[in-house]
Amino acid sequence: MPVTMSQAFIGNFLGNSPKWYKLAILSFLIINPILFFYVSPFVAGWVLVLEFIFTLAMALKCYPLQPGGLLAIEAVAIGMTSASQVLHEIEANLEVLLLLVFMVAGIYFMKQLLLFGFTKIITKIRSKISVSLMFCLASAFLSAFLDALTVIAVIITVAVGFYSIYHKVASGKDFNDPTTIDDDNDEPLNEAELDSFRGFLRNLLMHAGVGTALGGVCTMVGEPQNLIIAAQANWQFAEFALRMSPVSVPVLLAGILTCYLVEKFHIFGYGAQLPDAVHKILCDYAAYEDARRTNKDNMKLIVQAFVGIWLIAGLALHLASVGLIGLSVIILTTAFNGVTDEHALGKAFEEALPFTALLAVFFAVVGVIIDQHLFGPVIQWALSYQGNTQLVIFYIANGLLSMVSDNVFVGTVYINEVKAALLNGQISRDQFDLLAVAINTGTNLPSVATPNGQAAFLFLLTSALAPLIRLSYGRMVWMALPYTIVLSVVGVLAIETGFLEQVTQYFYDTQMIIHHSVKDALPLSSAH
Template identity: 70%
Template sequence: MSSTSSLSRAFASNFLGHSPDWYKLAILCFLVINPIIFSVNPFVAGWVLIVEFIFTLAMALKCYPLQPGGLLAIEAVVIGMTSPAHVKTELLANLEVLLLLIFMVAGIHFMKELLLSIFTKLLLNLRSKIALSLAFCLAAAFLSAFLDALTVVAVIIAVATGFYAIYHKVASGRDPHHEGHDHTSDEEVKELTREDLDLFRAFLRNLMMHASVGTALGGVCTMVGEPQNLIIAENAGWQFIEFLLRMAPVTLPVLVFGLITCFVVEKFNLFGYGAQLPESVRKVLLDHSDAQDAKRTNRDTARLWIQGMVAIWLIVGLAFHLAAVGLIGLSVIILTTAACGITEEHKIGKAFEESLPFTALLAVFFTVVAVIIDQQLFKPVIDWVLTFEGKSQLLMFYVANGLLSMVSDNVFVGTVYINEVHAALNNGTITRDQFDLLAVAINTGTNLPSVATPNGQAAFLFLLTSALSPLLRLSYGRMVWMALPYTIVLTIVGMATVFFFLPEMTHWLYSLDLISHHQPGSTDVPSGH
């Protein structure tokens, strides 16, 4: 009996690892009640599954959603809420998104050296904090329009962690080149430098938040900025330039007001912003950077040039849609590794570590999407929203997507809504032109209000769960507070532009033949859907 009891405790301890006991119990309760509810009322069971899945996304800090969400998805297939064949169909329909995450993120991993150099020069060469904040926000926005936001944030985290570690050594009385120093502990930090270290933490917190918001500002603009953008573009049959132009009536004003917000919070020291880089810290970082530049060899410089040329190919390839996005990412891997001499399998394998967990989670997303379609869960909601007409309909879709994206992952929300709207198009409920406008409302609705919490934006969650956050004292609550001014401004400006400008500006783009126009009453569906 004793051995059986011990074995049971071991199983309980292993289940979902270090997650809290209450969380483990909640997941087990979900798994028990779902088949019971499904046997009574499949429609209610489907909505219960959605709430449970959103719960796993919201509790991502307690446990990565792949495991608990995956268990729920597997059970849904087993009890008949959807079928393995339908899940496969959803995965095949979104193959380009999966390829984007697998190959593009891995490809950018081999360009980190160039990106690190860019952000390092920005941090050390711009003396004005306001100018530096705007530069970080703009640089992150530009990069996120062409690269994966997670990778951009990962690069900036690497820059900030490196600088923090360098100064932490000095604050602890060690040489900045000292190896083996533990920069996670303040026990050796001298009292005379502790205040500067705290100021440096606040300074880096500011830059990390500005850059993270920048990834949202840029990510909403293009079809490769966020995974759901590509799903929306695929459903609408848009290529890179058309997607960019259709989003511009909303994304350009939002970008301008986002940068104005960055300026205001820094200028007036609002919401925890306005921290300055202490001069003593700048001197230490500058000396270290000069020492690193002096050690740079011709081979190192050649790698930077190679990465720069591959970056140009990446932008050109995406802009002219020379190949599927994932295949362009694969070409980046091949070109960069071949030209830079990275030929060992284990070194190439490291590049895929960042993307594959989220790729697996996305496959679970599509399983839940299959349940939503089979059980027609969103039909009543969509039917109600579609009772509105014209601009009011656009606004309702924007608000519905925005509110859900604040508490759940925006990839999940965007995928669900664009599929439902596409079904309405197929059924003749809406015209093709209205579908195009709704696609813009869905894309901007999932991308902009989602900066409210780390749950909505994968880049924010990545920052919060990184090793840098505890070093900078960047907690969940502090991140929500620092994101609040951006949340208010981006959400309101997005709503206003969707309601007042989007239809008119879209018609203007039609008149200039910059985007494809469909005849009134058309319900053309892009091929492959």
């Protein structure tokens, strides 16, 4: 039966997305101009924001770039915002875009070293609790300096590799057999053994995913919104880490304790053990790989280790902007590891560019929020409170919205509104600094509740590994629940008790002492 033009249009529109989703997006595109011209620009703006959040929440149905991009293009076309305003937002956040483009691509060329490290953790440490803690801590440390997506991508690669090796050997094949995994044909495998192995991998991946949030909140490069917040507050790497520490340090300790407890008491789907037979297969494979590794391969690992040291030192000492340090990582790792082919370089950018484009769409929606003053009433209500209550309100508001939306979008919107309040004289600079901490921690911590809030979780859920280890959306939410409760509560307590304000005041006093000491030590002409 021939396909009509209307059927062809619907079939092509947004590809394999469900028909109801396609019709919803088309309905949005029709209703927005009507609301804007005939009802109220303010109402139309809020409807657009909710529609955009809907596309983020439905990311498993369709990547948000296309439907969100259509909404953004229409917003500019009908006058909700202007192309110049969008360009201004992009220019103001250029460093964030460079972070995503260059840093993610740079870490792509360090995957060999990261794979080597995580492989050793699994094969050399037999205690499940110890392995879980090390995966969580290693992910936290790496995410403090690297992009969380890259960290979780490396761990997914490790898990896929181990699953593939076990599947091959258990099916009677060799390590180097080119056959791909046929997950629908598991008859030759021990079902109980396979289920235990799947549970073991699920546990490690969830611990690692939470670890990226624990580490990502600590530094300005841990998550994209951190860099946006740092830029608005004019904080450098060390100052950002110090200002976040009253919340990030207690939360990190609480997260590690939670990791230990859920494994110890086998709750929320944790506590799955690695079967002895599987452990032997993985150890044999690791030995097989070590035997095949040449001096050339070893030198690549050494180079990547030195580049990693440069990366950490460059960020900590703020020797250059984050994006430029990422570019230097690309140059150093490729130059000294023999990667000179243009196509090999191009693969490194595949992971980052879709999200970079989506971030540009975020800024278009931010332009609508600014031009239509959408968050004005909400911000004014929150600012009507004083002291720690105000901080708690911002923390909770950011946390709840980040659970269903993308935390980059949420963090960008709120920090822009608070910066406007500072420039208008509604809040002091000290209170702005405290609010910036509340916004950053609010977007990073409660967002572990769902894959929608954490890009690393969403990346894991949409990976080819998720169906292999039976990791569904519901199971991920359930396994994240203890972390969600603990991290959110500890975070809000650290803010509400005044601990944040006390440490911030101590930090400010220390800065002043150092400043005056240096000034007094200088000659009079230099001091001026």
